Amino acid sequence: MRIRGANTSVQATALTTIMRWCNSVAAPDTTSESQPTSTALKRGTRGKIVREVDPRGFFADIHDWHHLASPETTSQVRVALKTKDNMLFCGSQGTGKLTVLRAIGEALRDEQGLEVAFTSFDPLRAHRLDGILVHHLLGLRVNSDELPVQEQLEGTLERHVRLVSAVYENAVHSIVTCDAIILDSLHLAPCVILRSLDAVCRRVRNNPEPFGGLRVIASADFWAMNVHPGSDTGGYLFQLPDWDRLFPKQLYLPTIYGQDKELGRLTDAALMGTLTNDDIATLQTKSQHTMVDAAHATRAQVHSGSAEEDDKKKQQQQREDKRRMMTPMLDASKGQFEINPRFPKQPFTLHNPPKAVHIKRVEIGNFLIGMLYTSAFAERYGMLGKLKLEVGNKAHLVFPLMKRAASNYSKHKSAGSSSSPAAAGAPVVDIPAGVVGEVVRIHEHRITMLFPSLQRTVDIPRVRVTTYHSEYPELRYHTEQFPLYPRTMVMPRTIIRDQRCRLKGFMIDGRRMADTNDLGNLLSKVQHWSDFQAINIRDFWKLEGIVHEPTRIFYCKLRSLPVSRSSELWCKNCKGHVASKEFHEHWMQCIRSVRWCGECDATVPLSKLEAHMEKHQVVLCIDCGQAIEWKNWEAHRLACGPMMRELSSDNDFLPDVTRRIAVELGLDKRDLHTVKQLTKSVLPKSKKEVYGRTMQSLH
Ligand SMILES: Nc1ncnc2c1ncn2[C@@H]1O[C@H](COP(=O)(O)OP(=O)(O)OP(=O)(O)O)[C@@H](O)[C@H]1O
Numbered sequence: 001m002r003i004r005g006a007n008t009s010v011q012a013t014a015l016t017t018i019m020r021w022c023n024s025v026a027a028p029d030t031t032s033e034s035q036p037t038s039t040a041l042k043r044g045t046r047g048k049i050v051r052e053v054d055p056r057g058f059f060a061d062i063h064d065w066h067h068l069a070s071p072e073t074t075s076q077v078r079v080a081l082k083t084k085d086n087m088l089f090c091g092s093q094g095t096g097k098l099t100v101l102r103a104i105g106e107a108l109r110d111e112q113g114l115e116v117a118f119t120s121f122d123p124l125r126a127h128r129l130d131g132i133l134v135h136h137l138l139g140l141r142v143n144s145d146e147l148p149v150q151e152q153l154e155g156t157l158e159r160h161v162r163l164v165s166a167v168y169e170n171a172v173h174s175i176v177t178c179d180a181i182i183l184d185s186l187h188l189a190p191c192v193i194l195r196s197l198d199a200v201c202r203r204v205r206n207n208p209e210p211f212g213g214l215r216v217i218a219s220a221d222f223w224a225m226n227v228h229p230g231s232d233t234g235g236y237l238f239q240l241p242d243w244d245r246l247f248p249k250q251l252y253l254p255t256i257y258g259q260d261k262e263l264g265r266l267t268d269a270a271l272m273g274t275l276t277n278d279d280i281a282t283l284q285t286k287s288q289h290t291m292v293d294a295a296h297a298t299r300a301q302v303h304s305g306s307a308e309e310d311d312k313k314k315q316q317q318q319r320e321d322k323r324r325m326m327t328p329m330l331d332a333s334k335g336q337f338e339i340n341p342r343f344p345k346q347p348f349t350l351h352n353p354p355k356a357v358h359i360k361r362v363e364i365g366n367f368l369i370g371m372l373y374t375s376a377f378a379e380r381y382g383m384l385g386k387l388k389l390e391v392g393n394k395a396h397l398v399f400p401l402m403k404r405a406a407s408n409y410s411k412h413k414s415a416g417s418s419s420s421p422a423a424a425g426a427p428v429v430d431i432p433a434g435v436v437g438e439v440v441r442i443h444e445h446r447i448t449m450l451f452p453s454l455q456r457t458v459d460i461p462r463v464r465v466t467t468y469h470s471e472y473p474e475l476r477y478h479t480e481q482f483p484l485y486p487r488t489m490v491m492p493r494t495i496i497r498d499q500r501c502r503l504k505g506f507m508i509d510g511r512r513m514a515d516t517n518d519l520g521n522l523l524s525k526v527q528h529w530s531d532f533q534a535i536n537i538r539d540f541w542k543l544e545g546i547v548h549e550p551t552r553i554f555y556c557k558l559r560s561l562p563v564s565r566s567s568e569l570w571c572k573n574c575k576g577h578v579a580s581k582e583f584h585e586h587w588m589q590c591i592r593s594v595r596w597c598g599e600c601d602a603t604v605p606l607s608k609l610e611a612h613m614e615k616h617q618v619v620l621c622i623d624c625g626q627a628i629e630w631k632n633w634e635a636h637r638l639a640c641g642p643m644m645r646e647l648s649s650d651n652d653f654l655p656d657v658t659r660r661i662a663v664e665l666g667l668d669k670r671d672l673h674t675v676k677q678l679t680k681s682v683l684p685k686s687k688k689e690v691y692g693r694t695m696q697s698l699h
Contacts, residue, residue: 048470049132049375057446057461059427060399060483062381063130067257068103072096079249080104081111086216086246088186090558091253092271092524094502097219098128098184100253104217105182114215117173120184123380129184136371137173137181138197139163143374153196161204168364171471172371175201180215187220191237198246210246218247222551223271223517223524229545231516233573234591234606238554241592252558258502258527262286271520272555273547280541283534287508290529344386345442348378348481359475368469376467376477382501383463383481389439389447394487396436398501399463401483402427431458433501436487447482460484492518504531510540516548550591557584574603 053062067073073096080087087104089097102118109116118131123142126133135142139160140153148156157175164174175181175197186194198211205212222238237243244250256264266283269275275283352373359365378385382398389395437449437458446459462480469475487506492513503525513519519540526532540546549572556563563569563584568577571586575596578586594603597612604612615631621640628636 048130049372050466050468050470050473051127051130051375051381052466054464054466056464058463059402060463061402061427061429062127062399062463062465064128064400065099065102067096067099068106070099072255073100073103076100076251077103077107080217081107083249084215085248086210087218087249087251088247089217089219089251089253090222090555091219092221092223092256092267092520094256094259094524095253096255096257097221097253098125101182101184101217101219102129105180108180108215108217114179115173115177116180116182117178118182121188122185123375123377124382125184127375127380129182131182131184132173132371133374134183134189134193136374137175138193140193142370147190147192150192150196150199153192154200157196157200158204161200163363163367168367171364171469172367175212175214176204178214180217183216183218185220186218186237187222187225189237191235191240194237194240194246198242210242216247222554223521223548225548225551227516227548227551228514229516229543231545231548232595233550234595236550236554239550239588239591250558252555254559256524259524260528263523263526263529267520267523270523271517271547272561273552275537275541277538280537284537286529287532287534341386341388344388346387346389346447346482348383348385348387348479350376350378351478351480353475353477356475368472368475372467372469372475372477376465376479378479378481381463381465381479381481383479383483384485385481387482387484387486389442389482389484389486391439391442393439394436395439395449395484396487396501396504397431397433397460398483398485400429400433401431401458401460403430431456434504436505447484449484492522502527502531506532508532508534508537510534510536510538513540513546516545517551519546553584553587 051062053060076089077100089100091097105116105118108114117137118126118129119134119137120126120129120131121134123133133142134140138157140156147153161174161176164170164172164177170177201212201214202208202210203212205214207213210216220237222236225236240246254268256267259267262282266275266279269279353359353369356369360369374380431451431454435451435453437451439447440450440457441448443459446461448457448459450457460482463483465479467477467479492515508519508522510519513522519537522532553563555561562580564580567580569580569583570576571578571583571590573587573590573596574594593606595606595609596602597604597616599616615629617630618627619630619633620627621636624640626636626640
């Protein structure tokens, strides 16, 4: 094995280290000045992280590509092959975005011979895409909380391009070495990243076109953005001035696959904020009745033949069934404890490669270790880092468990076939993902689960996933965890973020929802009426901000739908009435030029917003303990009673020395007036932060 691209001395050290570490590798070729191997030159293979499931015990299908060749997907692939434009696929969960991206990426690579990087902003989806995190393509830190300003970010991106070509010798992708990027979960990208990517691509690729001519095929689910009812109206990706230039082809995928047709219509209405009272009634009654019917049917199957049971027992059983089927959804505050149990019973284990510390000393080694390490956590596969299952708890499967050994499937995948696994003689699904079961027994290395709907009791061992880079297979991380997801953790935000499978048997309670778009996002996770029960939706639906207005307006434009049927519309940004016909033009101009200041009840030009909001900054006068707006500070410091006493001789608390120095220095009482900026948590509402972010992302 060779470490390519390092300078000779570093390379020699690295080689020795890794050679010592891995006995089985061939002798290093120190004479050739870092000639790329044939693997590295093979198109489309750079930067590939491989994830393999150990086929012993239960084999889980973690790759899950069954519709790459479906008619809907292939029609999108045809469009992508014909056009040279960048494309963006929008849609809610389950609309096939990832499948389309994967199919287009493969077609660009295999049919047009392009070097394609498969990336996502979401680590879990990066794994599902068989790709890498965008951060690894761009050279960004994964866990960095603070984003640098655009200039710094551009510097980081350019530096990474240089590192990839000079030090890593193109063993991984960079924005220069690939011809196309598959960019998933764009809704998670801050504006500044997209703007820097565009600017740096144009510079380093020496091409004035968007992204320097790099083909970008992206997907986004803007309904899943982290916004809450009080969020701002501006500063989102789709409001960037050159958004349409960056993505000339934008499509909305309307069909949630596998979902009941009427339920699909209501899910769309919930997402777009157009649910009527009748729709809510249908949602509540239909889900309730069908769910209870399903519970009865299951029980009847299990107890068929027991006719002597008396009516009372039957009724009791039915009540019990109903209770068991409907797990109430948790709200965010309660669920937090469940999600991060202090003493997990089944922690996930991550086995590091031996001598990882030594390998880290070489730049490429450091980069690879970082990339693999952040890709190998249980959460990246949809499992949990901390699992606390007890006997009697309910949980559902994260992956479909397969029946036969994995060898055929691996061969089939490595042969690059995109046909269905069943057709290639691959293992078939034994227990589908999402099935709800009850923990019967817990052993050290397996959990016995009873799946009542399948009438099966099955031992579930830990899934063992090995993660490595295709060109450095010696560096391996092994992840182990039970592929189970506790039912107690079903709550709006976690389902959306962590769950890859569809949900069954839970309650959508309007009163437990707190976040924008929760109802639509939850509904898009279910397929049939019998999977859930909706209650109290009417209470929730009346609340302001329950659908994210900027996203709704953007999607209306994308789908050529009217924002409203009335002749006039209320602009949430400038708080004015606008004729419906002109609404879109007005909105786009409005959000790019002004913001509403709630303190002054007036619009403020975007260019002056930062300075304006500074005036509303609240500060604490330490002398009198009062919170005062910054604009009133000057007046306050002249009139603050407790402060005026400070330098007077009857202030026993002021040390004589301080008083003398102050008088000698000519400091008047005003200059001694003290002020403390309040911490964010004390402030009633962080308007500054909201507007600050907006300013930063728009300019
Ligand atoms: N054309 C299709 N026909 C039927 N089912 C499909 C089709 N495309 C995708 N699916 C299935 O729909 C489900 C969601 O697909 P995919 O993951 O690609 O969508 P997504 O929009 O990325 O949604 P999610 O956020 O739920 O992952 C998967 O189970 C997939 O197999």
